[in-house]
Amino acid sequence: MRLYFRLLKESFAFALHALTNNKLRTLLSLLGVTIGIFSIIAVLAAVDSLDRKITKDLSNLDKNTIYLMRFSFAPSEIPQWKRQQFPNVKYEEYVYLKNNLTQTDAVGYQLFVSQETIKYEDKTVSEVNVVPVSGEFVQIQGLEFEKGRFYNESESNSGKAVVVIGDEIAKSLFGTQDPIGENVRLYGQRFTVIGLLKKQGVGLFGNSNDTSVFLPVNFLRRMYGDNNNRMTPVVILKPANGVDMEAYKAEITQKLRNFRGLKDGQIDDFFINVFSGFTNFIDEIIGQMNVVGWIVSGFSLLVGGFGIANIMFVSVKERTHLIGIQKSLGAKNRFILFQFLFESVILSVIGGAIGLLFVFITSIVATNLADFEFVLSYGNVFLGTFLAAIIGLIAGIIPAITASRLDPVEAIRTGM
Numbered sequence: 001m002r003l004y005f006r007l008l009k010e011s012f013a014f015a016l017h018a019l020t021n022n023k024l025r026t027l028l029s030l031l032g033v034t035i036g037i038f039s040i041i042a043v044l045a046a047v048d049s050l051d052r053k054i055t056k057d058l059s060n061l062d063k064n065t066i067y068l069m070r071f072s073f074a075p076s077e078i079p080q081w082k083r084q085q086f087p088n089v090k091y092e093e094y095v096y097l098k099n100n101l102t103q104t105d106a107v108g109y110q111l112f113v114s115q116e117t118i119k120y121e122d123k124t125v126s127e128v129n130v131v132p133v134s135g136e137f138v139q140i141q142g143l144e145f146e147k148g149r150f151y152n153e154s155e156s157n158s159g160k161a162v163v164v165i166g167d168e169i170a171k172s173l174f175g176t177q178d179p180i181g182e183n184v185r186l187y188g189q190r191f192t193v194i195g196l197l198k199k200q201g202v203g204l205f206g207n208s209n210d211t212s213v214f215l216p217v218n219f220l221r222r223m224y225g226d227n228n229n230r231m232t233p234v235v236i237l238k239p240a241n242g243v244d245m246e247a248y249k250a251e252i253t254q255k256l257r258n259f260r261g262l263k264d265g266q267i268d269d270f271f272i273n274v275f276s277g278f279t280n281f282i283d284e285i286i287g288q289m290n291v292v293g294w295i296v297s298g299f300s301l302l303v304g305g306f307g308i309a310n311i312m313f314v315s316v317k318e319r320t321h322l323i324g325i326q327k328s329l330g331a332k333n334r335f336i337l338f339q340f341l342f343e344s345v346i347l348s349v350i351g352g353a354i355g356l357l358f359v360f361i362t363s364i365v366a367t368n369l370a371d372f373e374f375v376l377s378y379g380n381v382f383l384g385t386f387l388a389a390i391i392g393l394i395a396g397i398i399p400a401i402t403a404s405r406l407d408p409v410e411a412i413r414t415g416m
Contacts, residue, residue: 029311030351032304033391037355039300041376041384043293045359047286049375064245065140065275068097068235068252072271086269087260091217091226094134094235096259103240103248108136109217112232118165118213119185120173128169129212130186132220140238143209148180148195151216159218164195168210187223191215245274301387304351305395312344312399323403324412337404344396345389352388356381 067073070086091109098107111132118128135156137143143150143164151162163184170179179193200209224231239248249272256270316323323336356376363374 026311026347029307030304030347030354032300032302032307033348033351033388034304034355034358036298036300036302036304036391037352037384037388038358039296040293040298040387041356041359041380042362043296044290044380044383045363045374045376047289047293048377048380049373051286052375053373063275064239064243066237066239066249066252067273067275068237068256068270069233069273070270071232071273073273076271078267082267088226088233089235089270090233091221093256093259097235097237097252097255100255101237101251103243104237105240106136106139106238108140108236108238109134110137110234110236111217111220112234113220114230116186118169118173120182123173125169125172127211128186131212131214132217133214134217137214137236140236144198146196146198147178148193150195150214156216157218159216159220159222161189161191161219162194162216163191164197164214165193166197166208166210166212167199169213170196186213186215187220189219189223249274301391304348305391308344308348308351308392308395309399311347312340312396313402315343316340316399316403319403320406321412323406324408324410327406327408328412333404336406337400340400340403341393341396344400345392348388348392348395349385352384352391355388356384359384 068089070083070088072083076083094107094109098104101107113130113132115127116130117124117126119125131137135151135153138150146167148164150164151160154160155162163186165173165179165184173179173184174182179196182193183190184193185191195214197209197212220231226233237252239245252272253268257268260269262269326336359380360376363376366374
């Protein structure tokens with residue numbers, strides 16, 4: 001065992017010698033490994049960071065949450081022309097389902113509307129994400145508050161002019177001032193701020209609760225009515241824990257068909273979109289990003305492997321005389337073999353370490369500039385080091401075998 005530790009020490013010394021004596025040649029040879037490890041680990045770290053962000057953003061949402069609307073989250077077999085004839089879900093249907101569905105924790109009603117401008121005194125924030133929802137939304141999405149509260153059922157039903165605002169909206173309009181109880185203008189009307197949400201950070205698709213304002217859905221219904229083409233309604237249902245989802249969806253279908261008076265043979269003119277289907281779609285995209293990253297980065301690693309193999313062949317050529325002397329003094333073939341293999345692995349790991357260093361620097365810069373937590377995990381560091389070692393092992397095997405099989409007499413004569 002001591003022999004192999006000594007061998008590893010000598011191999012490390014030879015690797016450092018190659019780096020110091022032939023800096024340009026060695027660095028150019030290691031560049032492929034550096035770029036390859038950087039590419040793979042950067043992609044994996046970015047995907048892991050995105051996955052963590054998505055998991056955090058969606059942690060308050062039950063994967064069984066259902067979005068009942070005229071549109072489908074996934075591709076549908078129903079022709080587009082027929083889907084365009086589907087009616088929007090109505091507020092009365094929300095009330096009916098809320099009162100008649102079993103095994104349900106909460107039923108909410110939301111309108112998807114365009115962005116608006118919000119004002120406070122002489123300060124204005126444009127492109128604000130407006131979220132008109134019923135009072136149950138706070139229970140469905142699990143909103144967290146820095147100050148204040150969400151509007152209650154009475155305020156929701158009456159459409160009272162109150163709003164809950166996000167962190168960025170509050171900072172832009174009020175600075176360090178407490179926004180609770182202040183009046184803002186939205187849709188040309190005056191609203192009282194009753195709640196301030198905790199800072200969330202960048203959302204899954206750019207927007208987040210930080211740049212959103214929440215107001216009672218009945219305020220907009222009273223102002224614009226239910227037939228405004230600029231508003232898309234949706235009924236959000238949160239089933240009870242442990243519910244049989246297929247039976248639950250069947251109950252929704254049956255009750256809504258009865259309410260709409262659909263006859264046997266008529267297709268459902270609505271879509272029951274389960275949130276888990278959306279998360280599965282996101283997981284598939286993340287998986288595909290990983291595969292593409294591996295394929296693209298694999299070519300860089302292949303080039304890096306050729307670079308390591310090249311420098312090892314040169315190293316064997318330069319040390320042929322020394323190999324002959326070692327063999328004449330009793331060094332066995334496996335000693336020479338391991339010596340060059342260790343050197344190849346050490347060189348490759350050095351290249352990989354440089355690549356990991358670049359990923360680490362990139363993660364710090366990305367986190368500070370993009371307001372996105374770019375995480376380089378210990379698992380990815382280990383994976384990068386392991387891949388570099390494997391590349392060095394594969395690239396160095398043929399030069400090492402060549403060196404171990406040299407005839408000592410011929411090797412000594414070559415160097416004379």
